[in-house]
Amino acid sequence: MSFLNNIATKSPWLFRINAGSCNGCDVELATTAFIPRFDVERLGCKYCGSPRHADIVLITGPLTLKIKDQVLKVWNEIPEPKVTVAVGICPISGGVFKGGHSIEGPIDRYLPVDVNVPGCPPRPQAIMEGILLAKEIWLKRIEEAERKGVRHVQIS
Amino acid sequence: MFKFLKVLVKNILQGPATEAFPLQPAKTPDRFRGRVTLNPDLCVGCGICSHVCSGDAIRIIPNEEKTGYHYTVWYNSCCLCGSCTYYCPTKAITMTNNWHNSHKQDDKFKMAEHHFIPYLKCDGCGAPIRLLPPHLATRIYAHSPVDIEKIIRLCPSCRQIATAERQGELNESNPE
Numbered sequence: 001m002s003f004l005n006n007i008a009t010k011s012p013w014l015f016r017i018n019a020g021s022c023n024g025c026d027v028e029l030a031t032t033a034f035i036p037r038f039d040v041e042r043l044g045c046k047y048c049g050s051p052r053h054a055d056i057v058l059i060t061g062p063l064t065l066k067i068k069d070q071v072l073k074v075w076n077e078i079p080e081p082k083v084t085v086a087v088g089i090c091p092i093s094g095g096v097f098k099g100g101h102s103i104e105g106p107i108d109r110y111l112p113v114d115v116n117v118p119g120c121p122p123r124p125q126a127i128m129e130g131i132l133l134a135k136e137i138w139l140k141r142i143e144e145a146e147r148k149g150v151r152h153v154q155i156s
Numbered sequence: 157m158f159k160f161l162k163v164l165v166k167n168i169l170q171g172p173a174t175e176a177f178p179l180q181p182a183k184t185p186d187r188f189r190g191r192v193t194l195n196p197d198l199c200v201g202c203g204i205c206s207h208v209c210s211g212d213a214i215r216i217i218p219n220e221e222k223t224g225y226h227y228t229v230w231y232n233s234c235c236l237c238g239s240c241t242y243y244c245p246t247k248a249i250t251m252t253n254n255w256h257n258s259h260k261q262d263d264k265f266k267m268a269e270h271h272f273i274p275y276l277k278c279d280g281c282g283a284p285i286r287l288l289p290p291h292l293a294t295r296i297y298a299h300s301p302v303d304i305e306k307i308i309r310l311c312p313s314c315r316q317i318a319t320a321e322r323q324g325e326l327n328e329s330n331p332e
Contacts (some may be wrong), residue, residue, distance in 0.1 A: 019316070036173045089211060092264070093233040096210050108261070116264055118257045120211070120235035125175075125182040130258035132178060137260075 010106055011044030012138050014131070015054030015078065019107065020073045021061030025088040029058060029120040032131075038124040045131060051077040056134045058127075059113075062090035062097045063105035081141035083116045085133040087127060092116045181246060188253035189236045192229055196271040198288040200247035203223055205240035205249050222273035222284055231257055233268045246289045279306070280314030 016029055032040045033047055048054055051074050063071060075084075089095035091107040107113060114137050117130035175182055184190075206214040213233035218225040229249075240249045259267055273285035288308040295302060302322065307315060 007221050018327055026214050037175055038177070039174045042174065048193065093211075093230070095233060096235050098212055098233070108264075111314050116232065116259055116261060116267075117257070118232045118234070120237075122257070123255050126258055128177060128208055129256065133258055133260060 011046065012055035012083075012135055013048045013053055014040075014045050015048055015051050015057045017057060017059045017071055017074055018067075019059055019061035019105070020064030020067050020103055021088065021090060021092060024121040025060035025090075028088065028124055028127060029060070032127045034123040035124070038128065040124075040128055040131060043128070043131065043135075045135075051075075052079060054078050055138055056080065056083045056085060056131065058085045058087050058109055059086045059091050059111070062094050062100075062103045063107050063110070065102045065104050067106045068110070074112060081145055083114045083138045083140060083141070084111055085117060085130050085134050086113045087117045087122060087130070089118050089120050092140075095120060129142075170228055184253050184255065186253060189238050189251050190254040191231050191236075191257060192234060192240060192249055192251050192269075193195060194227060194269060194271055195248045196227070196228065196249070196273050198246045198289050199225075199227065199271075200246055200248070200288070201273065202245060204243045204245065208239040208243050210237055210239065211232075211235040219272075222275070224272055227271045227273055229269045230265075231269075246292055248289075267282065276309070278311035278314055279309045280317070283311045283312060283314075284309045 007053055014033075016026065018026055020146055032038050033045075045056070051057075057075065057078055059071070059075075061067075086092050090097060091105060091113070094100075094103055094105050097103050097105075104110070115130050115134045119126055122130075201216060203216050205218050206212075211233045213230045213235075215228045215230075216225055217228075236251070238251055241247070241251055253266070256265070276287055277283070278285050290304065290308060293304045293308045297307065302318075307318065312317060
């Protein structure tokens with residue numbers, strides 16, 4: 001099992017949640033992974049389709065009223081230890097949508113955010129910096145969990 | 157038939173398309189719109205930047221004693237549109253090409269630039285003013301014979317009076 005753990009800690013899997021984003025940051029997230037010039041996958045990161053496989057969750061968008069419950073539901077499905085990264089200024093502060101009638105954000109009212117990547121949208125390289133920061137935090141959390149003897153996968 | 161060999165050799169010589177970013181600094185264009193920065197010497201506190209700011213990132217608040225104002229830019233709300241640099245009359249606020257903005261949640265509210273900018277006193281009436289930047293004054297008064305050193309230390313209404321006096325003197329000396 002430790003062999004598997006050693007391999008797994010090299011590559012955190014990413015999951016994207018769109019919390020009412022204008023799609024700009026989502027395009028940058030796709031660019032970060034799929035354009036060979038940036039290529040986040042050489043850092044061992046990979047986008048996955050299911051929240052239950054994810055380690056690092058990237059949230060874009062200001063958290064609109066309509067999508068709030070779904071975002072929280074999906075976020076709760078991601079197993080611990082997870083790291084939440086807010087991409088773009090919208091989830092961090094509300095950005096240009098701040099004070100709108102349908103905006104529930106900033107997102108740290110509802111979720112514990114770990115890393116912020118401001119920008120409108122942020123550069124792919126800036127997103128990669130954020131992912132590297134998140135990876136550091138994630139490795140620390142795994143170590144802590146191992147010390148305490150907690151099982152990694154805990155799906156509620 | 158051997159066209160592919162040509163492509164192969166070309167690709168080998170070209171090297172990978174991937175940037176070695178986390179290991180080496182990424183290439184950034186000079187005019188890249190990164191975080192904004194303020195030159196407090198040039199700022200006159202007109203407030204057009206906070207008026208046009210689409211992300212509501214700029215805040216200008218005078219202090220209680222009215223001896224100056226606090227100028228704050230919060231990068232976490234700045235959408236990098238560049239409206240502030242476009243509309244700033246003295247070009248005090250500019251954009252750098254620094255995009256290294258990723259930070260941990262603990263530093264969320266430290267991601268800001270803050271300046272306390274003191275007021276000067278008008279030489280005429282003592283009202284709190286900011287100095288008119290000399291490079292702007294030389295442009296405004298390019299065709300009039302005024303002492304720029306003196307006129308930039310006046311508030312707008314005192315400047316108006318000074319202009320009227322100057323005009324009056326001119327009219328008296330040359331009645332036609």
